Amino acid sequence: MERDVTQRGGGPVTVRRGIPAGAERRAAELYWDAFGRKLGPALDPPDKAVPFIAAHLNADRAVCALLDGRLVGLAGHQYGGRSLTGGSARAVLRAYGHLGGLRRVLLLALFHRRPAPGQLVMDGIAVDRDLRGRGVGSLLIEETAAVAADLGCRQIRLDVIDTNPRARTLYERRGFTAVRTQHTPCLRGLLGFGAVTTMHRSVAEKAPEGLSTP
Numbered sequence: 243m244e245r246d247v248t249q250r251g252g253g254p255v256t257v258r259r260g261i262p263a264g265a266e267r268r269a270a271e272l273y274w275d276a277f278g279r280k281l282g283p284a285l286d287p288p289d290k291a292v293p294f295i296a297a298h299l300n301a302d303r304a305v306c307a308l309l310d311g312r313l314v315g316l317a318g319h320q321y322g323g324r325s326l327t328g329g330s331a332r333a334v335l336r337a338y339g340h341l342g343g344l345r346r347v348l349l350l351a352l353f354h355r356r357p358a359p360g361q362l363v364m365d366g367i368a369v370d371r372d373l374r375g376r377g378v379g380s381l382l383i384e385e386t387a388a389v390a391a392d393l394g395c396r397q398i399r400l401d402v403i404d405t406n407p408r409a410r411t412l413y414e415r416r417g418f419t420a421v422r423t424q425h426t427p428c429l430r431g432l433l434g435f436g437a438v439t440t441m442h443r444s445v446a447e448k449a450p451e452g453l454s455t456p
């Protein structure tokens with residue numbers, strides 16, 4: 243599914259489902275640019291992290307934004323046991339070696355979220371730095387909500403860290419409500435944040451085929 247959704251600044255931004263074949267490296271760069279601070283202790287150095295992320299992407303677990311054919315944003319989601327960023331413990335050990343790899347596997351496990359039944363978990367949203375604040379992130383959120391509706395999910399879940407209040411403001415504006423905050427002060431020194439807030443948004447039920455909604 244592909245939608246021409248808006249015209250902002252330069253050319254039209256197109257939102258579509260999936261990461262286009264050949265754009266895995268660019269997707270990994272965007273992801274790392276946005277989340278490198280958080281994932282650094284697990285996947286550093288960047289010249290190893292970006293190829294690792296690119297090689298283990300599940301391209302069908304994202305929606306993406308394209309500007310003149312170039313990937314400028316993505317939003318991953320986890321559903322049916324798969325998320326945008328893949329890579330088993332064995333793959334981490336293979337890429338980073340057994341000695342340092344084990345610590346990395348344990349750190350990555352801290353970020354793992356298991357969706358409840360009927361839930362789609364949003365799993366990392368990132369927009370090119372030069373295009374932020376122009377509505378692309380909002381479009382990615384709405385397309386993810388459309389994916390959730392098509393999959394028959396009742397709820398979208400995401401987790402936002404305490405050092406990212408602007409992202410939280412965006413989520414609140416897009417209809418997410420905070421349901422709980424887990425305080426992890428012991429991780430502040432290691433990962434740079436000391437609390438994670440879980441937010442939910444209900445998914446509107448899809449009208450049956452052939453029926454239009456008012």
Ligand SMILES: CC(C)(COP(=O)(O)OP(=O)(O)OC[C@H]1O[C@@H](n2cnc3c(N)ncnc32)[C@H](O)[C@@H]1OP(=O)(O)O)[C@@H](O)C(=O)NCCC(=O)NCCS
Nearest residue numbers: 276367368369374375376377378379380402408409411412
């Ligand atoms: C968060 C992010 C995806 C939003 O994308 P976007 O295209 O800038 O979003 P929109 O233009 O639809 O909405 C803008 C709102 O996003 C929020 N926002 C968060 N970080 C922002 C940033 N660095 N620049 C601009 N807006 C940001 C603000 O609430 C902003 O509203 P404001 O301009 O009134 O302050 C993008 O800023 C980004 O990639 N940030 C780095 C990665 C990140 O923090 N991801 C979220 C992890 S939970």
